[in-house]
Amino acid sequence: MTHLVQAIALGLLIGGVYALMASGLTLIFGVMRIINIAQGAFLILVAMLTWWLWHETGIDPILLSVVTTPLMFGFGWVAYRLLLSRIRGSSASMSVLLTFGFALVIEGVLNITAGNKFKSATPSYFEESFRVGAISLPKAQVFGFLAAMAVLAALYFVLTRTWTGRAIRAATQNPSGAALVGVGATGTAALAFAIGSATTGVGGSILSVLYPFFPASHYDWISRLLGIVVLGGMGSLPGALVGAGILGLAETLTATYGSLNWSTLVFYIVIMVVLLIRPQGLFGAKLREDTV
Amino acid sequence: MSRLRALPRAHLIAGLCLVALLLYPVVNPWQPYPQGVMLLAFLLAIQASSWNIVSGYAGYISLGHSMFLGLGSYTVGVLAVRFGVNPLWVAPLGGVTAVIIAVLIGSVVLRTRGHAFVIITIAMLLAAQIFAVNLKGITQGSDGITLELPFWDRDFQNIPFYYVYLILLVLTVLFSAWIRRTKFGTGLVAIREDEGKAASIGVNTTRFKIVAYAASSFFIGMAGGVYAYYLTFINPVGSFAILGSVTIVLATLTGGRGTLYGPVIGAFIVQVVSEAATVYGGGSQSRVLLFGLALMVVVLFLPKGLLPTIEAWWRRRHPEKVEYTDQAGALNRAPATTTERVRAELAAVNAEDAIAPGEILLDVRGVSKRFGGLTAVDNAGLTVRKGTITALIGPNGSGKTTLFNLISGGMAADSGEIWFDGRRIDGMRPWRRGHLGLGRTYQVTRLFKEMTVQENVVAPLPDSRWRTMFSDAVGGHEAARARELLDIVGLGRFANQPAGALSYGQQKLVELAQVLMLEPKLILLDEPAGGVNPSLLGQLTEVIRELNRSGVTFLIVEHNIPLVLDLCDPVVVFSHGAPIAEGPPERIRTDPLVLDAYLGDDWRPAEDGTADEGAGESDRAETATREAVQ
Known part of the structure; x- marks a missing residue:
């Protein structure tokens, strides 16, 4: 019983972090119909940067997201303006290929600059845990979860309570309508891409503490995040949250009761089962496909 | 097909190239290195031509297509070691495994339109790797499988593999050409252009897409079986490498997605350039960076690929006369x-x-x-x-x-x-x-x-x-x-x-x-x-x-x-x-x-x-x- 509660608690903590990481991806897809395959590489890039800064200065890695988040915001903005805006209007598959290429470039650069070795940031609380009754929650997991929730709440606030957020949501729902009321598509898209990238600032910093990583880890991460987004329904923020929770739970439960080796696979099996029953994902609305 | 009719010389040139490739080992038999590079180019061309069926004709991008190469390798490797048969005899079974898996994945993911497919293809490649690592009873896990050495005399080097791959390549291209000639092929292009419209004119889009995905996997699976024999050693990381998928995508894109010969031309270019980069450009470490850059450059500056770009240029130089539009009398x-x-x-x-x-x-x-x-x-x-x-x-x-x-x-x-x-x-x-x-x-x-x-x-x-x-x-x-x-x-x-x-x-x-x-x-x-x-x-x-x-x-x-x-x-x-x-x-x-x-x-x-x-x-x-x- 304790095992089960422990596993569920850990699963939810991990799910929260996954939710943050997937939120950027789903936001970018929602606004631009771009599947940013480079999102995983962004995460590893940030993790690497965080690790280096922590290693050099000793500042807490999760706190360092204060630095990495604005950096990634700018990075995303520039990446959109320089690369993705060039292929606006061409088919969606081109953006997949472009961001895939971008991911490889980031991986290649990291390979050369940081080396092809596993790294992990280990702050002082790394091996400590909070004890709640019989269960113990690793401090790093808890801090990561809290940071993720704080950022998600901020993101939610921005999207629902500010003009910028409303503009982004308007552009998600009806680009031409948004343009009519003065929401410029390119500017909004760049902004959404920048915000989506900025979420990896926090996500990557958390990652550097919770998981060992090396340049090629981004494949694991992107397929995990894409899985969450497909599960939740592409473009849906609540979907990403719920999908991340489900997959976090599925993963920890398998690791607890089955074997660690299979936990990643369970992830993919859950996705396939959901797609079999509900092809549009849990929260994905079937869009009005006008045949006019 | 209209493209081929517009350039009737394409088949002729392809035929001449084939004859040259058939003769090459006879003319120049004692050069294992260039033969090895050619052989790998054939392998890549087989994969690119196959990928082109689902991702070129039908427009559904798969980023995990190297999975089928690994599936073929493992099928053949396991069978060869278990039952002591020669891998070449069971290589077609590699293709069969690939088709079965493709149909299974396709029937889940391809029922709907849109983006889930590309995502699932990456996930499935990684899932296949996890399977290969963990199903130790069958795959021997991370240790990998060692196959027997080729049965022929060492003097023949890899020349038999050279011909096996060349034959497979010819079959793949013929298969792709045949598909494009059928109503199935026309339907696939229709799906790429406008899936809703295609469905309204009687194209069973679900069936077409699944069949296309399966068709694009068979020859890769078979080539994978031969590849296991060629390498004599397979392991999960090598067999299910994402970089393999990258080269497939890059080759087809470079040559021309949706064309018949584009993927083959692209495969030769990519293989030769990648070989040169390994020799002169600091080893395989830089390969990821190089492929990534190449992919971005092709998407941004040569989105249609070489062959269609050259063709468009040719058409501009030699415009066809279009008759006057006589609507009333028409x-x-x-x-x-x-x-x-x-x-x-x-x-x-x-x-x-x-x-x-x-x-x-x-x-x-x-x-x-x-x-x-x-x-x-x-x-x-x-x-x-x-x-x-x-x-x-x-x-x-x-x-x-x-x-x-x-x-x-x-x-x-x-x-x-x-x-x-x-x-x-x-x-x-x-x-x-x-x-x-x-x-x-x-x-x-x-x-x-x-x-x-x-x-x-x-x-x-x-x-x-x-x-x-x-x-x-x-x-x-x-x-x-x-x-x-x-x-x-x-x-x-x-x-x-x-x-x-x-x-x-x-x-x-x-x-x-x-x-x-x-x-x-x-x-x-x-x-x-x-x-x-x-x-x-x-x-x-x-x-x-x-x-x-x-x-x-x-x-x-x-x-x-x-x-x-x-x-x-x-x-x-x-x-x-x-x-x-x-x-x-x-x-x-x-x-x-x-x-x-x-x-x-x-x-x-x-x-x-x-x-x-x-x-x-x-x-x-x-x-x-x-x-x-x-």
Whole structure:
């Protein structure tokens, strides 16, 4: 019983972090119909940067997201303006290929600059845990979860309570309508891409503490995040949250009761089962496909 | 295929290259290194050509295609070690495994449109790797499998592999060429261009996509089996490498996605460049960076790929002469015998029906469709009797086109039933409705713009038989029939032009010919007169009348009221999502309800005669057309 509660608690903590990481991806897809395959590489890039800064200065890695988040915001903005805006209007598959290429470039650069070795940031609380009754929650997991929730709440606030957020949501729902009321598509898209990238600032910093990583880890991460987004329904923020929770739970439960080796696979099996029953994902609305 | 006809030398050049490659080991037998590079280029070309079937023709990008290479390798490796058979004998089983897995994944992911496929392909590649690591009993886990050394004398080096791969490559290219020639191939391109439209002309998009995915996996799986023997050692990380997928994508993109020879050319370029980079550019560490950069450069600056770019340049240098567009005279050009034959065919299709003329062919019962708060179609009922030309008129936004979409299956109704030809169709997928003899055109034409006019007309499938799916689309009966139909609408001369080059009115006619290919019993025409010039319009109505005489029933949405009153009987008037009046044209034009809701005062029988009636109406028709086009 304790095992089960422990596993569920850990699963939810991990799910929260996954939710943050997937939120950027789903936001970018929602606004631009771009599947940013480079999102995983962004995460590893940030993790690497965080690790280096922590290693050099000793500042807490999760706190360092204060630095990495604005950096990634700018990075995303520039990446959109320089690369993705060039292929606006061409088919969606081109953006997949472009961001895939971008991911490889980031991986290649990291390979050369940081080396092809596993790294992990280990702050002082790394091996400590909070004890709640019989269960113990690793401090790093808890801090990561809290940071993720704080950022998600901020993101939610921005999207629902500010003009910028409303503009982004308007552009998600009806680009031409948004343009009519003065929401410029390119500017909004760049902004959404920048915000989506900025979420990896926090996500990557958390990652550097919770998981060992090396340049090629981004494949694991992107397929995990894409899985969450497909599960939740592409473009849906609540979907990403719920999908991340489900997959976090599925993963920890398998690791607890089955074997660690299979936990990643369970992830993919859950996705396939959901797609079999509900092809549009849990929260994905079937869009009005006008045949006019 | 039109591309090949445009450049008839392509096959010749390909043949010469093949002869040179066949002779190369004989001429220069003691050079293992270049042979090794060539051999790997063949392997990449096999993969790229195969990938091209699903991601080039059908446009569904797979980023995990190297999974099939690994599946083939493991199938063959496991069988060879277990049962002591020579890997070359069981290599085809590698292809079989690949096809089985592709069908399984495809039937889950390819049922819907859109982006889930690309995502799942990456995930499945990584999942396959996890399987290979963890199923230790079968795969020996991370330790990998060591196979026996090739049975031939060391003096032969890798020359046998060279020929095996060359033969596999030739087979793959022939297979790809054959697919592109069939209606299956045309359907795949149709899916890439406009999936919803493809479904409406009888293309079973789900089946087509799954078959394409499976077809794109077979030769890779088989090549993977041979690859295991060539390497004599396989392990999970090497066999299911994502970088392998990257090279496949890069090769096809570089050469030209969707072309026959592009993937092969691209594979040779990528293999040679990558080899050079490994030798001169600091080893395989930099390969990821190099491939990533190359992929970005190709997407940004050479999105169509080398072959199509060169071809476009060639066409600009040597433009083809296009004949003068003689629309008015066009319709009279069809040889009388052709017209007669097609009419007889259509008459036969419609005569074998259980439903007699005058009985109800289409029955819409209490159908509703809501978009959020807006009820576009509200508990509407509509019957179309066999043999009639029924009109559906009404103000913009009254739900006419939505009703069309519900009938043709582009959208699902929220409630109500739709019956066609004695069968309930509202739960059927669009292509099933097409196979039953329900065809439609669109308010704004939806031709497949990158196909030729003839390919557009060949694309529809009148039934769901596999034989029809794999029938020849370039020569033979289907193509001849498409030519006949084009002659009937007077556009035979444009058969080999890209559909996007035609004028709007001509595109409407091509769309009608496309529907005729379905051997339809009922044709839904959505504003056939919109954007069509007056002289062509007269001919269009003549074609509709003639087809109707052959037994084809029509349901027409149209704002050109004089045309409707002239051509159609009965006329149904729609307003606010439901019919408000129905009857012969004479009664409709005087019905006070209709005058209030739609026709307006210009049509009210007035004391000052009917002189300005036409003028007022043509204004309105024009406005409607403009709105429709927007």
